[in-house]
Amino acid sequence: MTPEILFEDNHCLVLNKPAGMLSQGDETGEPSLVTWTADYWKAKYAKPGNVYVGLVHRLDQPTSGVVLLARTSKAAARLADQFRTGGVSKLYWAIVEGRPDQDAGDWVDHLEKDHRTNRVRTTGEGEGKVARVAFEVLDSAAGLTKLALRPSTGRSHQLRVQLAERGMPIVGDRKYGSKRLVRALDGEPRIALHARELTFQHPTLGQAIRIEAPVQADWPESSPGWSGSTRGR
Template sequence: MTPEILFEDNHCLVVNKPAGMLSQGDETGEPSLVSWTADYWREKYDKPGNVYVGLVHRLDRPTSGVVLIARTSKAAGRLADQFRLGEISKLYWAIVEGRPETDSGEWVDHLEKDRRTNVVRATAEGEGKIARVAFEVLHSEGGLTKLALRPKTGRSHQLRVQLAGRGMPIVGDRKYGSKRLVRALDGEPRIALHARELIFTHPTKGEPVRIEARVQEDWPESAPGWWRSTLGR
């Protein structure tokens, strides 16, 4: 799997991460976006040995879309501050089972992660960490709905849990209740969640940068007639 480069300069790299690729390496030792970026920079800039890769945010393995990476520790610190302060705008597309009661609005939950099982659950108000997301219905057909999601916070598995908790699991997300299966380009399972757009302030120029990532061939809508297919019913 090869990420698509969307933007690159001396301070930042922005890529379209394919579904199925880890953002950061884990105990499996499988290739990740971080290891791919390090190899890419070593070859492009002829830098043997270690290179700095500042992963300032990440996407879940079965999710595709925009990921921002810093080339220097200075840039990483400034970008991380933007994420922490909620100054970065994020837009996701999701296809879910079911439909919201309204065409747009905001959901607020409190979430808690079990690090042993890597499962996140909603908790009572006052417990866990607050999670906010604005939503808008883009299309609804055959018992499925395509949503535009703008998270105001960046909690682990946030969108997956907030949707599943309302009886609308993301298509393909077996972990949180979907009964459907979607395959990534490498044949492994993926979910119908795509980080479509990211708007951030350049860490040295101070200018807004807007990046949009196309969906790839494994995005469910890419299949002709998908909304009316067996999967879409």
């Protein structure tokens, strides 16, 4: 799996993460965006030793789309602060089972993560962490719906849990109730969730940077009539 470079300068790197690739390495030793970026920068800039890679946010392994990394610690701190204070705009596409009662609206939940099982659940008001997302129906037919999702918080598994809680699991997300299976390009399971767009302030120039990530070949066809094929368009 090879990420697609969407934007690069002396401070930032924006990649289109393939579904199935880790954002950051773990105990499995599988390749990740961080290790790929380190190798890429070592080769490009002829760096003999370690290079700094600042991962300021991440996507779940079965999710595809836009991820922002920093080349310096100063840039990483400034970008991380934007994510922390809500200064970054995020747009996701999702194909879900079912359909919302309304064509657009907002959902607010309280979420809590069980680190032993790596699962997230909703809790009562006043417990857990607040999760907010605005949704819009883009298309719907044959029991499936394509949604645009704009989260204003960045909780672990947030969109997956908020959708599943409302009886609309993301297609392919068997962890949270989907009955369908979708394969990534490497043959491993993926889910029909794609980080489509990211807008942030450049850490040194102060300009707004808007990046759009195209869907990849393993993205289920956007037509809600899709019935289980993993062929992308």
